[in-house]
Amino acid sequence: MKTLKNHTLIYDNECPMCNLYSKGFTKCGMLDEDGREAFTEITLRNKLLIDFNRAKNEIALVDHNKNEVVYGLDSLLLIIGNSFPLLAKIARTEPLYWFFQKLYSFVSYNRKQIIPSSKDYTEQSCVPDFNLKYRIAYIGFVVIFSAYILSIFSGKLNLNLERNFVREFAVCFGQIL
Numbered sequence: 001m002k003t004l005k006n007h008t009l010i011y012d013n014e015c016p017m018c019n020l021y022s023k024g025f026t027k028c029g030m031l032d033e034d035g036r037e038a039f040t041e042i043t044l045r046n047k048l049l050i051d052f053n054r055a056k057n058e059i060a061l062v063d064h065n066k067n068e069v070v071y072g073l074d075s076l077l078l079i080i081g082n083s084f085p086l087l088a089k090i091a092r093t094e095p096l097y098w099f100f101q102k103l104y105s106f107v108s109y110n111r112k113q114i115i116p117s118s119k120d121y122t123e124q125s126c127v128p129d130f131n132l133k134y135r136i137a138y139i140g141f142v143v144i145f146s147a148y149i150l151s152i153f154s155g156k157l158n159l160n161l162e163r164n165f166v167r168e169f170a171v172c173f174g175q176i177l
Contacts, residue, residue, distance in 0.1 A: 001029045001083040008046060009075065010060040012126035013038035014117040017107075018059070030083050039126035057108060057128045073097075073104040109134040143172045 009031060011022040025031045037046060039055065050060045050069050058072030061079065070078055081088025091100055107114065109131040119125070147169035154161045154168060 003029050004031055004035070004079055004082040006064040007031065007035055007079075008062045008064065009036045009079070010039055010042060010046060010050060010055055010062065011036055012059075012111070013040055014119045014125060015111050016115050016117070017111060025079055028083075030079050040122075040124050053129075056126050058104075059108075072108070073101050076104070105131075106134050106137060110138040113138060139176060143169065143176060147172045 009022055009025065012018040022036045026033055026035055037043065042050075046062050049062055049067060051071075054060070054071055059075055061070045061075035062068075063070070077088045077091055080091075091097060109128050112127060113135075147165055150168040150172070151163050151165040154163060
């Protein structure tokens with residue numbers, strides 16, 4: 001794979017998901033071995049370049065050649081596009097880019113709920129802002145997904161219950177309320 005040189009990905013090291021994919025970028029050779037840096041251990045050089053608050057919500061990719069920073073989905077597409085240009089070009093087409101942008105924000109704002117960190121949060125922690133729209137979408141997704149899975153199993157467990165999504169949805173939604 002083609003390595004993106006002189007770039008540093010600032011990742012949330014307290015997020016297991018972020019840790020995994022950023023390490024994957026370096027292991028696969030998409031980034032240099034020193035091409036990622038933990039948010040809580042950020043160097044002064046990178047701290048001066050990034051928007052600290054924005055980097056809590058969107059992963060930052062620092063270009064040391066131009067002293068520029070790219071955030072969020074664009075940073076991921078820059079890394080992936082360096083090795084797979086066609087894939088990045090397809091992902092940047094208007095309807096797909098809009099969808100991936102929403103999906104990225106959905107995961108980014110809810111990453112501490114999807115996979116909680118075992119560490120205590122400090123002022124320097126990479127905790128995303130609370131976004132009501134994406135939190136409600138996450139809760140709705142969890143309720144629908146849980147109800148679907150429960151409806152499958154309720155019909156298969158010999159409990160004299162037939163598969164009923166509406167019943168399971170009511171139970172899951174009732175628990176949230």
